[in-house]
Amino acid sequence: MTLETVLFWIFGGLAVVAAIATITRKNPVISALFLILNFGGLAGLYLLLNAQFIAVVQIIVYAGAIMVLFLFVIMLLRPDDEKSFFAENKQIKWTGIAIGTFLFAQLAYVIFVGVPKQSIVRDAQRSVEIGTIESIGRALFTQFLVPFEAIAFVLLAATIGALVLAKKKFD
Amino acid sequence: MIENYIPVFVVLGFAILFALATVFSSEIFGPKRPTKEKLSTYESGVKPIGSANERVSIKYYLVAMLFIIFDLEVIFVYPWAVTFTKLFSEFGMVIFTSMMVFLVVFEIGYLYAYKKGAFKWD
Amino acid sequence: MIPLEYFLIISAFMFISGVVGVLTRKNAIVVFMSIELMLNSANLAFVSFASFMGDVTGQVFVFFVMAVAAAEAAIGLAIVIAIFRNKLTVNIDEINILKW
Numbered sequence: 001m002t003l004e005t006v007l008f009w010i011f012g013g014l015a016v017v018a019a020i021a022t023i024t025r026k027n028p029v030i031s032a033l034f035l036i037l038n039f040g041g042l043a044g045l046y047l048l049l050n051a052q053f054i055a056v057v058q059i060i061v062y063a064g065a066i067m068v069l070f071l072f073v074i075m076l077l078r079p080d081d082e083k084s085f086f087a088e089n090k091q092i093k094w095t096g097i098a099i100g101t102f103l104f105a106q107l108a109y110v111i112f113v114g115v116p117k118q119s120i121v122r123d124a125q126r127s128v129e130i131g132t133i134e135s136i137g138r139a140l141f142t143q144f145l146v147p148f149e150a151i152a153f154v155l156l157a158a159t160i161g162a163l164v165l166a167k168k169k170f171d
Numbered sequence: 172m173i174e175n176y177i178p179v180f181v182v183l184g185f186a187i188l189f190a191l192a193t194v195f196s197s198e199i200f201g202p203k204r205p206t207k208e209k210l211s212t213y214e215s216g217v218k219p220i221g222s223a224n225e226r227v228s229i230k231y232y233l234v235a236m237l238f239i240i241f242d243l244e245v246i247f248v249y250p251w252a253v254t255f256t257k258l259f260s261e262f263g264m265v266i267f268t269s270m271m272v273f274l275v276v277f278e279i280g281y282l283y284a285y286k287k288g289a290f291k292w293d
Numbered sequence: 294m295i296p297l298e299y300f301l302i303i304s305a306f307m308f309i310s311g312v313v314g315v316l317t318r319k320n321a322i323v324v325f326m327s328i329e330l331m332l333n334s335a336n337l338a339f340v341s342f343a344s345f346m347g348d349v350t351g352q353v354f355v356f357f358v359m360a361v362a363a364a365e366a367a368i369g370l371a372i373v374i375a376i377f378r379n380k381l382t383v384n385i386d387e388i389n390i391l392k393w
Contacts, residue, residue, distance in 0.1 A: 032326060060242065061239075139350065141258055152277060163287050
């Protein structure tokens with residue numbers, strides 16, 4: 001057991017458990033807090049993959065900004081708690097879980113068995129290089145310049161759209 | 172690579188431990204002799220009005236939404252700032268202009284929010 | 294060294310959690326959170342492939358996914374608020390005017 005393996009199991013387990021808790025808790029605030037925990041675990045996994053900048057951005061943008069918006073909206077609307085997961089609509093719940101299990105089995109088959117077995121070996125030095133902010137900046141401002149400008153317009157549309165939808169008196 | 176981050180994990184672990192310890196040590200060690208007076212809602216000596224479960228105002232939503240948008244703007248500016256000198260010597264003004272276009276498009280949204288009064292608190 | 298498959302299976306599991314959440318939950322906000330979960334699982338797959346293949350494109354793509362997810366969260370939650378204003382509920386079983 002190297003340090004890397006131990007950390008992988010900690011962060012991976014955190015991500016998996018928090019993902020399950022997110023979709024099963026009946027109180028949406030608790031769901032949102034578990035989702036933040038899930039994002040924390042994901043940031044750890046990104047660090048293990050040597051994607052340092054992405055890990056930091058994950059914390060800043062997702063755990064820091066998007067989930068704050070979610071929590072504010074939950075507190076703004078104060079939805080009632082749902083019943084506990086299996087309390088009602090049992091067929092729908094079981095159908096959902098069955099579909100999920102089926103899809104998961106399919107994906108697991110593809111990941112572990114389906115692809116031709118030529119295992120991809122990670123070049124550790126190279127993966128550290130590409131995870132740095134310099135390499136991401138270089139790719140972003142040369143090869144991906146047009147999508148980068150397009151993102152500005154997407155976010156402009158988001159600003160204006162959200163203001164138009166939300167800026168009426170709320171009572 | 173991950174070895175470089177051990178100090179971060181140590182700090183994180185201490186932060187979690189400290190938070191849990193402060194919350195639960197008062198629970199464990201503090202004396203508990205509740206009376207009816209002590210258990211009543213404390214609102215600076217005034218009789219409590221209404222419920223604590225009130226809806227927060229939509230203003231918080233607007234502030235959080237604008238925060239996300241400008242947070243993302245900053246996230247895109249970081250890699251630009253770090254790589255600027257290198258890329259500028261290679262490609263010239265294109266690098267500068269592209270970021271200015273990006274920022275100007277954002278400022279249109281900012282001005283719109285300002286005009287709409289999203290920053291007014293009442 | 295952890296093989297690529299392990300990261301991908303975590304990504305797959307998170308995606309399936311998101312799918313099950315969308316299929317089974319009734320609260321529109323929790324459905325949104327499930328969608329965030331699915332977007333994040335895609336991000337994890339992108340980053341693990343980028344790291345294992347030694348190609349930065351995957352990581353740049355994660356940026357774009359994050360930007361689009363933020364825009365989607367802002368607009369989507371504004372829509373939820375607008376629906377709540379009209380129908381005083383966020384239960385998606387009761388928001389069924391378009392249902393036929």
